[in-house]
Structure formats: structure tokens, C-alpha cells
Amino acid sequence: MSATEKSSSGLATLWGNIFPSSGDDGKDSLIKILKEVPLFRELRKSELRSISKIMYERNFEKGEYMFETGQPGAAMFIIIEGEVKIIKIDNDGEELDLATLSEGEFLGELALLDSSPRSASALITERTKAMAIFREDLHKLLETDPQLGGKVMKQLAVIIGIRLKATNNLLLKKEKE
Amino acid sequence: MSFKKTVDLNSDRLRRSRIFYFLLFLFFFVIGGFLILALKSLVLPTLVGMLSAYLCIPLLNILRRKGIPKGASLLILFGGFVFILFFLGKQIVDILPDEKEKLELRVQIQYKVNEQYLAFTGRDDFDSEGNIIHSIFGEELQPVIENLNDFIALTREERELFNLYSDPIQYADPIDKRVIGYFEEVSKLPYPIESEETKVESEDDGPFGLAPNVELMAGDSKIAKLIDALSTWIVLPFVFIFLLVDDGNIKKFLIDLMPNRYFEMSLTILDNVDDAIGNYLRGTLMQCSLVGLSFFVGLMVIGFDFDAAALIGILAGVANAIPFLGPVLGLGIGLVYAMIVEDINSILPFLSFDPIIGVLFVVLVVQVLDNTIFQPMVLGKAVNLHPLVVVLGVTGGSIIFGFVGMLFAIPTIVVFKVIIATIYKQLKLYYIIY
Structure with a gap:
């Protein structure tokens, strides 16, 4: 992240009027993007606003890693703009491209469940702006607003279920080949 | 843009960011250090306000879980805080001898x-x-x-x-x-x-x-002293309420300053430290309250009057935050009172103690309760300190800051121990150090 961007976003949190951010604060457009994320599809606008309060904005430069294989997972990322490549190094040391994710897509959702090590790395291929949700913040939300927290967790379970089924199908297909 | 050019630009930015953050840190360090020295009298009220807010956060969460909106929850907590501050404060001042x-x-x-x-x-x-x-x-x-x-x-x-x-x-x-x-x-x-x-x-x-203040009697204005105390302690409720109102902005501010590489690690460190310190401080507060309450009940049973039992209970409870010395202070104050008390009537007629033996008995019972029930129940083994560290810490604290130093020595050491241990563990987990 560039120094100017980071300092303006950091300082503006506490002293918004001393270091004003230029133009639109982007809250409405963030809510719109969040509404499109499958994890939050069930949420009302007011609930999305509550969720956005526990999100951290991060800006990544091309070539940076969002996270790396083996590190303990702590947060899920939603891409607001930019492009991220999910890569894995196989046993022969070769880099495998698993997926390329862009605006509106999310990654690292398993970190919302526990701190088990990341199974792949996320490499930034285009300058990226992302919103991150920290696991413990979501767990605290479950305590203070169980209804909202419950909705997110339920949707998370559904998404993980779908991805598990897709993986099983892929595995079956591979075995048949 | 070619890859090499991007890398050059990035390293330039990195260098500039480092200079910027170093200067920012230096600025806050110098200004912060100067302010702490210049406004020494505000440090304790600010610390107490921060501590009270910190201890109240779980209460705020409980209220919010019950469906009470945040504004109303804050109002309830602030009301409770003001009540405790003024009502209990007044009670304690009334009990204190003039x-x-x-x-x-x-x-x-x-x-x-x-x-x-x-x-x-x-x-x-x-x-x-x-x-x-x-x-x-x-x-x-x-x-x-x-x-x-x-x-x-x-x-x-x-x-x-x-x-x-x-x-x-x-x-x-x-x-x-x-x-x-x-x-x-x-x-x-x-x-x-x-x-x-x-x-x-x-x-x-x-x-x-408690030591007699002859100057005060000689006509030094009590109102002037009260206004003087109020002008510094007035920051306490403000610190309390603003920290509780804060919707995670302070945390966001700190996290935003972190480079991407340390982002997830910083979140985990802040959370772990917050958990460990919160549990320790809330546990200590609970333990001290239980010890104070046990003292109060015990002394009432052996026949001390309400005021004396309450005052000794409060003092013994507060002193209990100081390891080793706390129980001795409680015993000392109790014994002094037992020595001067004239007519002592136990509320249980079959118990007719010599007050000194009574106090010894109460201290013994409270110590047994503290060691076998209160401490294991509320503190656990989360933050164990070596007895030598405890002794050196308490002695050092008393040398540097007197009684307040003794009281805050162990919590301060625990806070630093937890912060350093957590940072070390996370730096290793994220492959940042070996």
C-alpha cells in the first residue's frame, strides 16, 4: 500500500476532519458491492452497514501477497477492485494457478471458522482494494447481534457446502479419467 | 509499465513510507513523552478511566445481547458508573475518620x-x-x-x-x-x-x-482542594464514556497503520492481548472484590461495627492486588482496629472472641478461601509470574511510584509479558522471525 493512501485511511479514521479523504467516502458503493457477495446476500441494508463497521480496508500493490500458504488464517477478504491469483506450489516446486478472482469475489473464507494454516497463497496481479473481516470480530458480532451473526455463519456453511460438493465432483471426474 | 520500473517505484515508496512513519512516530513519542511529564496529575485519572471502560466492555456486550440499543446501554453503564463514583465515594468519605x-x-x-x-x-x-x-x-x-x-x-x-x-x-x-x-x-x-x-x-x-494534615486544619481551604482534585479527575468520566462509545475506531486506526504483510498478524495479536489482559484484569478485580467482601462479612460476624468492617474490607480488597503484601496489610489494619475497639459483640452469641484472635481467624479464613476458591476460580493459570518477578516488581514499583506503583506493578508486568509473548508467538507463526 502506498504511504499516502495508508496514512490518509489510517489517520482519517481518528481525525477525519483534519485529514479529509478526497471526495465520496464510498460507503454506499461499498454496501452495493457487499450486497452482491454471496456471503451477505441475505442481509438487509442496515445489517450490511453493521457488517461494514467491522471491515478493514486494505490496498495492495501488484506483486504483494494477500496471504501465503502455511500462515494461520485470520481474515476473509472481499475484492472491491483489482485482481488476485490463487496459487499453490506443488510437490515438484511448480506454481499452480488455481483461480483468478476479481471485483465482488471473496477469498480466505475458511479463516472465519478457525486459524488453521492457509492452503494456498493469494498473489496480487493488479493493484487491488479489498475489505477484510477478522474472525474474532465476527465471533463478537455473534455475541452482540446473534441474529445477524447467525445469518452470516449460516450462509458461510452453505457456501462451504457448495464448494465441497464441487470439489467432490471434480475428484470423481478425475478418477473416472 | 515494466516489472523493473514497478519494483523501483515500490522501493521508492517503501523508503518514503519508512521516513514518514519514523517521523510520525518520533513526533508522537516526543509530544507524548512531554505531555505525560507535564500533565502527570492527569495520568492516574486517565488510567482509572481507561481501566473502568475496559472492565465495562463485557457488560456493554451483555446489555446489547439483551436487545438494548447501544445508546441506551451506554446510558445505563454511565449512570451506574456515576452512581458508584458519587454514592460509594461519598460513603467511603463518610466512613473515613475526619x-x-x-x-x-x-x-x-x-x-x-x-x-x-x-x-x-x-x-x-x-x-x-x-x-x-x-x-x-x-x-x-x-x-x-x-x-x-x-x-x-x-x-x-x-x-x-x-x-x-x-x-x-x-x-x-x-x-x-x-x-x-x-x-x-x-x-x-x-x-x-x-x-x-x-x-x-x-x-x-x-x-x-489518612495521616493527619495539620495544614488543612490551619485553615487551608477545603473547597480549593476539592476544585483542584475535580479539575484533574473530571477527565475520568470523559475517558470512560469516549472509550465505550468508540466503535472500534481506535483499533481500526492502529491496524490501518500496519503494512499488509503484518495485517492479519496484528489483528490476531491485538485480539489475543485484549483477551488475556481483559481476563486477567477482570479476574483480579473479581478476586479483590471477593476478598474485600469476605473480610467485611467475617469482621461483621466477629462483632466489628459496620463502618469499621466496611472500611477494613475495602482497604484489604484494594491491598489484595499487591501479592504477598496485600494480606499482610489487611491483617495489620484489622489488628490495629481490634486493639483499640472497646465493646465488641459478635452477631453470633455463641462466638465470643478476643477481637485480636477474631481478626487472626478472619484473615486465616479469607486467605484459605482466596487460595483455594477465589484465585483458581477467577484467575486460573493464564498469567503465571515467577515469585521472584512478583517480589522485585512490587518492590521496584514502590520505589518508583510509591503505593500506586505497588498497586499497578503486577498488572503492568502482566500486560507487558502478555504483549511480548503474543507478538513473539505470532511473528514465528507468520514466518516473520525464526
Whole structure:
């Protein structure tokens, strides 16, 4: 992240009027993007606003890693703009491209469940702006607003279920080949 | 843009960011250090406000879970906080002895100490022959008693004040005749030995302001002192309420300053440290409250009056935050009161203790309760410190900041231990260090 961007976003949190951010604060457009994320599809606008309060904005430069294989997972990322490549190094040391994710897509959702090590790395291929949700913040939300927290967790379970089924199908297909 | 150019640009940015953050850090360090030194009197109220807010966060979460909106929850908490601050504060001030009562207390303590000492050594006065204890330990005990007498004895000005308070013509509520009798007895003793000037000076700094303040009696305005105290302690409720109102903005501010590489690690560190310190502080508060309450109940049972039991309970509870020394302080205060108390009636008629034995018994029971139930239940083994660290910490704290230093030494060491241990563990987990 560039120094100017980071300092303006950091300082503006506490002293918004001393270091004003230029133009639109982007809250409405963030809510719109969040509404499109499958994890939050069930949420009302007011609930999305509550969720956005526990999100951290991060800006990544091309070539940076969002996270790396083996590190303990702590947060899920939603891409607001930019492009991220999910890569894995196989046993022969070769880099495998698993997926390329862009605006509106999310990654690292398993970190919302526990701190088990990341199974792949996320490499930034285009300058990226992302919103991150920290696991413990979501767990605290479950305590203070169980209804909202419950909705997110339920949707998370559904998404993980779908991805598990897709993986099983892929595995079956591979075995048949 | 070619890859090499991007890398060059990035390293340039990295260099500039480093300079910027270093200067920012230096600026805050210098300004922060200067402000802490210049506004020393604001440090304690700010710390207490922060601590209170920190301890109240789980309460706020409980209220919000019950469906109470955040604004209303804050109002309830702030109301409770103001109630505790003013109501309990007033109660404690009412219980605390005033200038006249302090003089009475000291005369009573001095008289009783000598009476008990003489009885213990089997003598009628200081010149007579004593029992076997006196013949064996007399020479060792004598200087201790002399020092104690010297410490408690009234100075010349205080004796004049005492005489003033004893005069039924000038005061509607003069000092009790029994205490006047004690005063006449202790006045015959050759104390204090040291010069009057040093005596007044050394006693002005007594803990809790319990030591008599002759200046105050001499006409120094109480209102001026009250306004002075209010002007610094007024920050406490503001710190309290703003920290509770804060919707994670302070945390966001800190996290935003972190480079991407350390982002997830910083979140985990902040959360772990917050958990560990929160549990420790809430546990300690709970443990101290339970110890204080047990003291209060125990002393009420053996027949202390409500005010004395409450005051000793509060003092013993607060002192309990200081390892090793806390229980000794509780015992000391209890014993001093047991010595001077005249009529003691246990609320349980079948218990007729000598008050000193009663206090010893209560302290023993409270210690057993603390070690077997309170500590394991509320503190667990989350933050174990080596006894040597505890002893050095408490001693060091008292050398640097006096009583407040003693009180805050262990929590401060625990906070640093948790922060360093967590950072170390996470740096390794994220492959940042070996």
C-alpha cells in the first residue's frame, strides 16, 4: 500500500476532519458491492452497514501477497477492485494457478471458522482494494447481534457446502479419467 | 509499465513510507513523552478511566445481547458508573475518620499498643520487672515499641489541637472522656523523640491521606482542594464514556497503520492481548472484590461495627492486588482496629472472641478461601509470574511510584509479558522471525 493512501485511511479514521479523504467516502458503493457477495446476500441494508463497521480496508500493490500458504488464517477478504491469483506450489516446486478472482469475489473464507494454516497463497496481479473481516470480530458480532451473526455463519456453511460438493465432483471426474 | 520500473517505484515508496512513519512516530513519542511529564496529575485519572471502560466492555456486550440499543446501554453503564463514583465515594468519605477522629484514633492506638505490650511482657509500667518473655526478648522488643510510639505519637501542634477538640465549651461534640484519659496517659511518655518539624513533614505523605494534615486544619481551604482534585479527575468520566462509545475506531486506526504483510498478524495479536489482559484484569478485580467482601462479612460476624468492617474490607480488597503484601496489610489494619475497639459483640452469641484472635481467624479464613476458591476460580493459570518477578516488581514499583506503583506493578508486568509473548508467538507463526 502506498504511504499516502495508508496514512490518509489510517489517520482519517481518528481525525477525519483534519485529514479529509478526497471526495465520496464510498460507503454506499461499498454496501452495493457487499450486497452482491454471496456471503451477505441475505442481509438487509442496515445489517450490511453493521457488517461494514467491522471491515478493514486494505490496498495492495501488484506483486504483494494477500496471504501465503502455511500462515494461520485470520481474515476473509472481499475484492472491491483489482485482481488476485490463487496459487499453490506443488510437490515438484511448480506454481499452480488455481483461480483468478476479481471485483465482488471473496477469498480466505475458511479463516472465519478457525486459524488453521492457509492452503494456498493469494498473489496480487493488479493493484487491488479489498475489505477484510477478522474472525474474532465476527465471533463478537455473534455475541452482540446473534441474529445477524447467525445469518452470516449460516450462509458461510452453505457456501462451504457448495464448494465441497464441487470439489467432490471434480475428484470423481478425475478418477473416472 | 515494466516489472523493473514497478519494483523501483515500490522501493521508492517503501523508503518514503519508512521516513514518514519514523517521523510520525518520533513526533508522537516526543509530544507524548512531554505531555505525560507535564500533565502527570492527569495520568492516574486517565488510567482509572481507561481501566473502568475496559472492565465495562463485557457488560456493554451483555446489555446489547439483551436487545438494548447501544445508546441506551451506554446510558445505563454511565449512570451506574456515576452512581458508584458519587454514592460509594461519598460513603467511603463518610466512613473515613475526619481530623478529630484521626487524632482520637492515634491516641487510642498508642495507648492500646503500650497497654498490650505491657500485658504481653507481664508488667504494670515500663520500669517494673516483667515475665520471662520480657527477660528474654525485652531488649529486642523495646526499640520496636519505641519506634512504633514515635511514629504514632501526636506532635506538639497536634496535642494543642487535641486539647482544643476536648474543650466542651468550644465544641458541641468534644472528644470522649475515655480518650482524654488515654491522652493524659500517653502524654506522660517521652514521644515523639524526633524534632517536631520532621515529624509533620514525614506524616503528610501518608497513604490514603489518612495521616493527619495539620495544614488543612490551619485553615487551608477545603473547597480549593476539592476544585483542584475535580479539575484533574473530571477527565475520568470523559475517558470512560469516549472509550465505550468508540466503535472500534481506535483499533481500526492502529491496524490501518500496519503494512499488509503484518495485517492479519496484528489483528490476531491485538485480539489475543485484549483477551488475556481483559481476563486477567477482570479476574483480579473479581478476586479483590471477593476478598474485600469476605473480610467485611467475617469482621461483621466477629462483632466489628459496620463502618469499621466496611472500611477494613475495602482497604484489604484494594491491598489484595499487591501479592504477598496485600494480606499482610489487611491483617495489620484489622489488628490495629481490634486493639483499640472497646465493646465488641459478635452477631453470633455463641462466638465470643478476643477481637485480636477474631481478626487472626478472619484473615486465616479469607486467605484459605482466596487460595483455594477465589484465585483458581477467577484467575486460573493464564498469567503465571515467577515469585521472584512478583517480589522485585512490587518492590521496584514502590520505589518508583510509591503505593500506586505497588498497586499497578503486577498488572503492568502482566500486560507487558502478555504483549511480548503474543507478538513473539505470532511473528514465528507468520514466518516473520525464526
